[in-house]
Amino acid sequence: MKIALIGYGKMGKAIEAIALERGHEIVLTIDAHNTDALTADNVKKADVAIEFTGPHTALENLTKLIRFGVPVVSGSTGWLEKMPKLLSEISQHNGTFLYASNFSIGVNLFFELNKKLAALMHPHKDYTVSLEEIHHTEKKDAPSGTAITLAEQIMEVYTEKKKWVNDVQPAAEELLITSKRIDPAPGIHTITYSSEIDDITITHTAHNRKGFALGAVLAAEFIRDKKGVFSMKDVLDL
Known part of the structure; x- marks a missing residue:
């Protein structure tokens, strides 16, 4: 080809x-x-x-x-x-x-896991959900496209979340995405469900391109x- x-x-x-x-x-x-x-x-x-x-x-x-x-x-x-x-x-x-x-094949499988976990977690109102993405300092956009995809998947389940916000204190109807730029990270994406009792976290870490x-x-x-x-x-x- x-x-x-x-x-x-x-x-x-x-x-x-x-x-x-x-x-x-x-x-x-x-x-x-x-x-x-x-x-x-x-x-x-x-x-x-x-x-x-x-x-x-x-x-x-x-x-x-x-x-x-x-x-x-x-x-x-x-x-x-x-x-x-x-x-x-x-x-x-x-x-x-x-x-x-x-x-990434791994990330696309991670997308499916993200949707499944959101569906499992949504009925449990003691948990709050947030996202974090870490990339190298040359990345020009924030949040990453991958983080936005993950957020949109979560919001399809968490319909009370009307939009995502980046690096600001979220309102109740907003989903927080935190962006960090640290070399040489090619891409780390984490979704966390947090309560007073425990946290549930899933993470995809890319080792290279x-x-x-x-x-x-x-x-x-x-x-x-x-x-x-x-x-x-x-x-x-x-």
């Missing part, structure tokens, strides 16, 4: 290494120094594009890729309020798109010959 990498930082290079190990070919790399190379002619050399950039460039990059007709995997965070615009482009151009806030990179490549392999909008639940058959 021929892959275009849109975003060639630490994550892009980790994806490249896994893709090459799995016998794929990287035919295009785009970073901040060659954004003008993101053209239809260059992109059409690829079977799939994998996009990991930032909150300020993701929508523009993804819109171009969909219009160019290439299936796209994206892991950029911090832009999801603009997702309806992209979904309109995908519908208009009969595109192929897979988004995940986190591509390999899990994220492998998941992104598996996602690219999955969508290559498909049309529509997908998630890691489809890739992992969850």
Whole structure:
């Protein structure tokens, strides 16, 4: 499979290494120094594009890729309020798109555990729920996309929680996400249910970027010959 990498930082290079190990070919790399190379002619050399950039460039990059007709995997965070615009482009151009806030197989299993635990805990009103996420200091957005996904899953059960808040004292109807930036942590996410009697905590700790990179490549392999909008639940058959 021929892959275009849109975003060639630490994550892009980790994806490249896994893709090459799995016998794929990287035919295009785009970073901040060659954004003008993101053209239809260059992109059409690829079977799939994998996009990991930032909150300020993701929508523009993804819109171009969909219009160019290439299936796209994206892991950029911090832009999801603009997702309806992209979904309109995908519908208009009969595109192929897979988004995940986190591509790690372990994290996607953790998502399922989070939903199950929230359902078990919700009837027990003595417990308060909160989240914490820790990432390296180069991460540009806070809270992390993974933390937001975890919070939204909890709020689907805890319907009395109307929104999440970040690093402020929460009101009764708010769910607290605490964000910390500590090197070299690639990602630690913790959900805690706390009462006067005890605490119940689940944590996912990433040791490196390999899990994220492998998941992104598996996602690219999955969508290559498909049309529509997908998630890691489809890739992992969850």
